[in-house]
Amino acid sequence: MPTLKQLAARRIRVRGRVQGVGFRPSVHRLATALKLHGWVCNDADGVLIHVEGPDADVESFARRLQAHVPSAAHIEAIVQETATCDYLDDFQIRVSPSIRSVSLTAHVPADRGICVDCRAEVLDSHDRRCGHAFASCTQCGPRYTILQEMPYERDGTSMHGFLMCRACRVEFENPDDRRFHAEPIACPACGPRLRFEDAEQAIAGDWHSILAAAQALRLGRIVALKGLGGYQLLVRADDDRAVMHLRQRKHRPSKPFAVMVRSIEEAERMAHISLAESKLLLDPANPIVLLQSRTAIATAVAPGLTRIGVLLPTTPLHLLLLTQIDFPVVATSGNQSEEPIAIDTKGRETLKTIADAFLDHDRPIVRRVDDSVVRLIDDHPIQIRLARGFAPCVLPALERWAASRACEIPPILALGGQQKTALALWTGAQAILTQHLGDMDHPEARLAFSQAVAELSGLYRSEPRIHAADFHPDYHTTRYAQAARLSFLQVQHHHAHAVAGMVEYDLLDRDVIGVIFDGTGFGLDGTVWGGEILRASINEFQRIASLDLFALPGGEAAIHEPNRIALSLLAPTVGSTGIPTWLLDRLGFTKVRAHTLLRMIARQVNSPQTSSAGRLFDGVAALLLNVHQVSYEGEAALFLENAVDPTVESAYSIPIRLDQAGIRRGDWRPMIQQVINDIVNNVPVGTCAAKFHNALAALSATVAASSGISDVVLGGGCFQNGYLLSRTRVLLEKLGKSVHAPSRIPMNDGGLSVGQLAVAMARCNKQ
Secondary structure (H helix, E strand, O other), X not given: OOOHHHEEEEEEEEEEEOOOOOHHHHHHHHHHHOOOEEXXXXXXXXXXXXXXXXXXXXXXXXXXXXXXXXXXXXXEEEEEEEXXXXXXXXXXXXXXXXXXXXXXXXXXXXXXXXXXXXXXXXXXOOOOOOOOOOOOEOOEEOOHHHEOOOOOOHHHEOOOOOOOOHHHHHHHHOOOOOOOOXXXXXXXXXXXXXXXXXXXXXXXXXXXXXXXXXXXXXXXXXXXXXXXXXXXXXXXXXXHXXXXXXXXXXXXXXXXXXXXXXXXXXXXXXXXXXXXXXXXHHOOOOOEEEEEEOOOOOHHHOOOOOEEXXXXXXXXXXXXXXXXXXXXXXXXXXXXXXXXXXXOHHHHHHHHHOOOEEEEEOOOOOOOOOOOEEEXXXXXXXXXXXXXXXXXXXXXXXXXXXXXXXXXXXXXXXXXXXXXXXXXXXOOOOEEEOOOOEXXXXXXXXXXXXXXXXXXXXXXXXXXXXXXXXXXXXXXXXXXXXXXXXXXXXXXXXXXXXXXXXXXXXXXXXXXXXXXXXXXXXXXXXXXXXXXXXXXXXXXXXXXXXXXXXXXXXXXXXXXXXXXXXXXXXXXXXXXXXXXXXXHHHOOOOHHHHHHHHHHHHHOXXXXXXXXXXXXXXXXXXXXXXXXXXXXXXXXXXXXXXXXXXXXXXXXXXXXXXXXXXXXXXXXXXXXXXXXXXXXXXXXXXXXXXXXXXXXXXHHHHHHHOOOOOEEEEEOHHHHOHHHHHHHHHHHHHXXXXXXXXXXXXXXXXXXXXHHHHHHHHHHHHO
């Protein structure tokens, strides 16, 4: 045995994703294996360890620590210092100190889908957790959605009201158990309870509630299930009538629904799945993955599309329900159209006009979080909607950039845009992107937005001193910032998109070419931008190229009626009086109606000018596919991508001219004429759709080729189009360009706040 003088002690600070991932139990096991004494705890900065024992063993502990961590953990930094030996008798996991007055630098843990071990237990008739809908361990279960405060401890979650039974307490305190210090631990004896309710009956008891919900689904009824981050609406996905019933009640005519299946094998019967896509489906984040459909589901699930969103069971509750039925289920957000997801009694009331039955539980949801949506493009996962499992998303490149500055940058909150809103926060030490909060068109969505802002400041213990928002004066987020009585910075929409990509790829020290194709962004010249190629840095941008302008007759109405946009494209191409009757018929216009719209365009009455690539997609889809009306933004573009023949190499012509401001303009009129010619000549639609996509990719490459800048960032919602992204990447890489398409940060407006935050931080640094 070593003498007292031979003992050594160290304090070890570990930063990164180290709370809510089983890190403390892992540290405990390593220390006890080496017969060391001390303690470990969560705190405001991450994890703090005190370890003491023979010098060689302490050194071995420090050396082995980084390799001896759970798979879900990610260490960003380990800092060690010599400590005073306290001559402790054992190694303990200590209760975390209060940090209510301390700014948070520890990473907030994300929710994780059910793990293999918990899955096996709830299906094992001999296990005490058989049929337990709330099983979890250190590797899976709720985190962010039940978290009230950090550090991550049971008393700071909505599980604090469920007292552990004796058996769970034994597991919680046993270092050899995988539930050792698993904060949401529970079992059928002490955990949350299920309840089923419909118009005829109310059933208490977990298993009976699940059986009743399964029977309701068999009958084609709509079940509102209280999930991890909010209610979900479920209905059988193999029954067109049942799915259409859900669409009618939810007022969602055609936007695709996601489908939940019990296993990866069932998913493979429904869709073509590559190895990389299979890994995404099985990822602990448990996202919805967009896959190429086979058969076996109702056509009403994703009308007119060949891709469907598929996910595996998120929680034991979902798994247990699916084991009682032999069909996949639609699993969509539990909300009225444009309202936030229901998470409580008030929200539940709004679902009574949609759902036939409810499968509830009594564990409070602290934070509404929707399902994440991911698509694989060129073997890269692309975040379509960043939410459960991925949020909150840490932005390490922005943290490193801030740390390298000479002056301290005050806390900043970036508010995003009007659609697909998410928040981005700089606390003074930590930069993060929140979960998807939805669109800001509905009053209830705006209220939920305000609540999310308050929750974020409370969770991270950081009061913003500056707000960053978009230039658009009518965005709710912009008005919110203006009314908040804080310093207020505005960032141009497409500059923010470009910088968001720079943040992801750590390009903040250089200029890039940003190819930003989207639907709507307020331009500095008073027009609606959306087909932009920028020279951008974190500080500023220059608009070097853009699509030629065209009118949106009726403004917002044109977004919902793409045939209006097609008419606007035809007028300058063939002349207002030269549009043939057959084309008007194809677009669904009478001569009188067409004449009225053309006069609006000519007189510039409620016909804003735009350079939007998204709206160009809409107009061409109307011409090629007879898409006259859509029920959600991007629907026409999805149909056009769906139609592409990927073997076609040719492209329509978009010649470039220089305007008076020195901006290169992509003239789309020759392309529209070629589209008309191809329609006349009965060229296959797949060929025409491919030539259109190829034209936009070629335009991007032509402009980038002459820039002299090697890094190209792609951004904006149009680049969620797999064919357009792939084609553009190929052409740019042939020119020797390094192409950066954001993967972790959404390319759509869900990533807008990241760019706003970075630009605002740069401006503060210059002051």
